[in-house]
Amino acid sequence: MKRAHPGSPTAQPSALHLLHVGSMDARLIGLSIERHWTRSVRLVETLEDAQVVLIDCDRPGIEAALDQLAGHPRIGIVYYAFHPKDHAPRFQPRPVLGKPLNLESLPATLAQARADAAHVIAAAPPRPIAPPPAASAPAATPSAPAPLGHSLMTDDERDLCGGMDDIPATPGSPLPDKLFFNPDDYLIGRLQQALALASASGRPHLISGLPRLIGIEPRPVPVCITAFRENQLRPLAMTQLPESTGRIVSTPIIGEGDSPPLQRAAEDFLWNAAAWAARGRLPAGSDPYRPVRLRAWPNFTCAFASPHAMRIAALWTRTQASPVEIATRLGIPHRYVFSVYSAASFAGLLDTTAEHENAPAAPPSPPTPSDRPARPSILSRILRKLRDAV
Amino acid sequence: MRSERARHNKIIFSGTVGAGKSTAINALSDIATVSTEAVASDATARLKPTTTVAMDYGVLNLPGGEKVMLYGTPGQERFNFMWDILSEGGIGLVLLINNANPDPLQDLEGYLRAFRQFIASTAVTIGVTHMDSAPEPGLDAYRARLITLGLSPMPAIFRADARSRDDVATLVKALLYTLNPGLNDA
Numbered sequence: 001m002k003r004a005h006p007g008s009p010t011a012q013p014s015a016l017h018l019l020h021v022g023s024m025d026a027r028l029i030g031l032s033i034e035r036h037w038t039r040s041v042r043l044v045e046t047l048e049d050a051q052v053v054l055i056d057c058d059r060p061g062i063e064a065a066l067d068q069l070a071g072h073p074r075i076g077i078v079y080y081a082f083h084p085k086d087h088a089p090r091f092q093p094r095p096v097l098g099k100p101l102n103l104e105s106l107p108a109t110l111a112q113a114r115a116d117a118a119h120v121i122a123a124a125p126p127r128p129i130a131p132p133p134a135a136s137a138p139a140a141t142p143s144a145p146a147p148l149g150h151s152l153m154t155d156d157e158r159d160l161c162g163g164m165d166d167i168p169a170t171p172g173s174p175l176p177d178k179l180f181f182n183p184d185d186y187l188i189g190r191l192q193q194a195l196a197l198a199s200a201s202g203r204p205h206l207i208s209g210l211p212r213l214i215g216i217e218p219r220p221v222p223v224c225i226t227a228f229r230e231n232q233l234r235p236l237a238m239t240q241l242p243e244s245t246g247r248i249v250s251t252p253i254i255g256e257g258d259s260p261p262l263q264r265a266a267e268d269f270l271w272n273a274a275a276w277a278a279r280g281r282l283p284a285g286s287d288p289y290r291p292v293r294l295r296a297w298p299n300f301t302c303a304f305a306s307p308h309a310m311r312i313a314a315l316w317t318r319t320q321a322s323p324v325e326i327a328t329r330l331g332i333p334h335r336y337v338f339s340v341y342s343a344a345s346f347a348g349l350l351d352t353t354a355e356h357e358n359a360p361a362a363p364p365s366p367p368t369p370s371d372r373p374a375r376p377s378i379l380s381r382i383l384r385k386l387r388d389a390v
Numbered sequence: 391m392r393s394e395r396a397r398h399n400k401i402i403f404s405g406t407v408g409a410g411k412s413t414a415i416n417a418l419s420d421i422a423t424v425s426t427e428a429v430a431s432d433a434t435a436r437l438k439p440t441t442t443v444a445m446d447y448g449v450l451n452l453p454g455g456e457k458v459m460l461y462g463t464p465g466q467e468r469f470n471f472m473w474d475i476l477s478e479g480g481i482g483l484v485l486l487i488n489n490a491n492p493d494p495l496q497d498l499e500g501y502l503r504a505f506r507q508f509i510a511s512t513a514v515t516i517g518v519t520h521m522d523s524a525p526e527p528g529l530d531a532y533r534a535r536l537i538t539l540g541l542s543p544m545p546a547i548f549r550a551d552a553r554s555r556d557d558v559a560t561l562v563k564a565l566l567y568t569l570n571p572g573l574n575d576a
Contacts, residue, residue, distance in 0.1 A: 221528035265528070265549075296533045297546040300564065301517075301557045314567035318543035330571065378399050379481070379566045380573055381452045386559045 013042045014076075014107070014114045017050035020065035024159035025056065025101070027235040032103050035211060036242070040107040050075055052114040057081035057096065058158055076113030078106075082163035098178075099162065103240055161306055162280035166334045169324060171289040179338075180284045186277035187214075187237045188346055190246040191270055195222055197248055204254045209245040210236075213261060215254040222266035225254045230262070237276035268302040271347035275304050278342035280335030282323075286345070288334070293320040294344055295351040303347070306339045308332050313340065400459035401562060402477045403446070404505065405486030406497045410519045410552025411462040412446045414486060417555045418562070419448025419460055445476055473504060482512040482565045486552060487532075490524040495535050502539060509541075513568040515561045517550030543568065 016033075018026050033041050044050050047068060055065055057079050069075060080097040081087045087096045093116075095109055167175060183189035187207075191214075194205040198216040206215035214226040228236060254261070274283075282288060294316040300309070311330055315321075321329070327337040344350040403411045416423045424447040446462030461476045477483065485501055487494050498516070502509065518532060532547050546564035550557040566573060 220526060221530070267529070296529075296544055297548070297564065299529060299548050300546070301548040301550055301554075301560050310563055310567045311571045311573065313546070314543075314564070314571035317546075378456075378458075379570055381454075381456065382399075382450065382458055382481075383563060383566050383573055385450055385452050385458075386563055 013038070013040050014110045015044045015049055015051040016041050016110055017044050017047055017053045017075075019047065019050075019053040019068065020055040020059055020062055022056060022059060022159050024235065024238070027231070028238050029054070029101075029103075029106075031232070031235045032106075032239060036103075037107050041110060047072060047075070052076035052078065052110045052117070054110075055079050057087045057091075058099075058163060074117050076110070076115070076117035078109055078113045082158075104242075157307055160276070160279065160304075161335050161339050164280055164335050166327070167288060167324065169328060175288070179281055179288075180286070181278060181281045181342075182284045183274070183277065183346070185240045186273070187239075187241060187246070188270065188273040188277045190241070190248065191216070191224070191266075191273055192346055194248050195266055195270065197250070198222065201250065203250050204252070206249050206251045206254060208247045208249050213254065215251065216266055217254055224264050224266045224269035225261045226264075226269075227261050233272070234276050237273040238279065264302065265299065267347045267349070268299050271298050271303040271343045271349075274346035275306055275339055275343035278339050280339050281342065282338050283342055283345060286341065287322075288324050288338070288341075289322045290352070291320045291322050291325070292341075292350055292352045293317065294349050296349055298344065298347060298349055304343070306336060306343075308336045309340050312337055316340070399457070400461055400480045401565070402461050402463065402480045402483045402508075403486065404463040404473060404477075404483060404501060405517075406488045406491055406494070406501070408491075408520075409486035409488040409517075410550075411486055413552040414484070414517070414550075414558045414561075415446045415448040415460045415462050417553060418450065418558045420451045421449045423448040423460075425462075474508075477505065477508045480508065480512065482569060483509060483514040484558075484561050484565060485514055485516045486550070487516060487518050488520050489518050489527070490520040494518070495527060495531060498532060498535060499539065502541070513565055514541075514545045515565040515568065516545055516547040517552070517557070517561050518547065519550050519552050521549045522551075 016029075018029065021029070030043060033043055047053070050072075053069065053075055055062065055077060058081050069077065077091075077094050078097065079087060079091050079094060080099055080101055082099045084096040084098045095113060097106070097109065164178065167173075167179065183192065190207045194207055194216045198205040198218040199222060202218050204215055204217045206213070212227040212232075214224070214228060217223045217225060226233070294313055297313045297317055298309075300313075308330065311332075312326060315330060316326055323337045323341045324334060327334045330337075341350065403415055405411055412423065412425055445464065446460075448460035448462075450458040450460065452458060458481075461480070463473050463476050483505055485498075485505070487498050487501075491497055502514070505514070516532070518529065529547060529549065533544070536544060536547070546561070546568060548557070548561060548564070550561060552558065
């Protein structure tokens with residue numbers, strides 16, 4: 001993958017204000033600017049200083065953001081959404097990009113939006129006339145109770161698991177390209193290579209070319225060592241890395257000069273990096289209809305638990321089933337199961353060997369209240385107490 | 391006739407001496423925990439100055455006034471006659487294993503055997519403590535031992551810091567989902 005070299009209309013970097021953007025996206029974009037775009041984009045804190053703004057159409061409160069822009073016709077606007085086609089009619093002629101953002105081309109898009117806005121003499125306020133598009137969640141009758149997991153997503157859930165619709169329950173239809181991600185484009189691909197090389201050679205291996213140290217020590221149990229802080233790792237893992245970044249090199253020792261580096265079991269580290277890269281997608285080449293199982297629970301005291309991840313682990317460690325089947329049994333959107341599948345596959349916790357003959361009989365469905373009189377209600381209440389307290 | 395204890399909702403914490411049972415209950419409990427500790431006079435004294443000789447007791451207060459008792463069993467095996475009494479009617483078992491012990495995998499096996507009947511009718515989750523100072527054996531070694539023991543479904547096993555409310559709550563949440571993956575957490 002080549003680095004983008006946007007054809008900026010001026011020599012000055014575009015002054016970008018993240019007007020209506022989730023915290024995760026803000027960190028991700030900030031990191032990209034810091035690392036790659038210092039000549040083409042600079043972040044500004046206020047709308048008054050901005051030449052171009054970025055707006056996430058899927059975040060609640062977009063109307064208020066648009067109201068703020070009403071008095072600033074010379075500010076360029078770039079929108080982005082999980083379903084850009086749904087929003088394009090509303091915001092045309094301004095661009096609506098798809099999620100996840102293609103960070104290679106974003107600087108050029110920002111520069112173009114800035115240039116277009118500079119030509120506006122007296123534009124109408126950008127507030128749209130058409131009503132906002134209907135929610136892109138799976139169709140459901142308004143009166144029907146929302147199935148578990150289909151309730152309104154929080155910003156974090158969108159950031160971490162995307163907003164992709166379910167795929168067909170049975171194979172046959174072509175699957176959308178956006179269902180899959182290429183791990184080689186992300187940190188997880190580099191980590192996987194480093195782990196394989198470290199395990200095969202018995203020597204520590206580093207990922208070179210990143211702003212801070214990150215590498216794998218084989219030891220008896222492989223460990224990931226990094227000088228990135230926890231809050232930097234997530235945006236780094238979600239960012240597509242240029243092809244030239246992240247060569248794997250052997251090293252006699254990891255950690256010299258960096259103090260004190262963070263150490264994590266490689267299994268936990270790869271789980272997290274994969275879950276953050278996946279954002280509710282599957283690794284390229286995966287079959288969402290193929291039965292698999294989790295050979296063990298992930299270490300959830302360190303491993304990132306996406307929505308419903310513990311329920312998924314509880315069911316998937318006891319039964320062999322496809323990701324789509326697991327989602328169906330639990331009554332949750334497919335993207336949550338795809339997230340766990342992706343994380344488990346890179347953490348080495350996915351058992352893909354066919355065991356149809358030896359597999360224990362799969363439970364038809366998780367126990368329901370009628371299966372265990374009185375018990376589930378108290379379990380649910382304890383769970384709620386723990387969830388609210390932690 | 392079931393005892394008064396058996397009519398309460400309760401979660402059992404058990405495990406080896408020094409694994410952090412008292413600490414874990416204290417981390418999760420809504421009340422100051424009640425402990426019956428005494429100065430250790432046997433081999434336990436090498437590991438910690440005091441130890442639980444009867445039980446630890448904490449409470450989770452649920453909305454509506456309902457309570458969930460958190461019972462910690464004594465770690466010393468000479469008190470194992472109490473394990474069955476305390477676990478009677480319990481929701482499930484949180485087993486804590488001190489990874490700094492000489493043979494923690496054998497400890498795991500021993501406790502799973504001791505609670506075999508209770509686990510068969512409920513569920514267990516396992517927290518491995520002190521892995522920062524004693525990283526070996528790793529979680530995969532524990533998983534391999536669990537496979538040889540034939541536990542089904544495979545219990546959740548996590549690294550845990552008994553002082554961390556988050557870690558202890560994660561163990562209990564895994565216990566609840568093991569009992570019923572269909573639980574609504576939305």
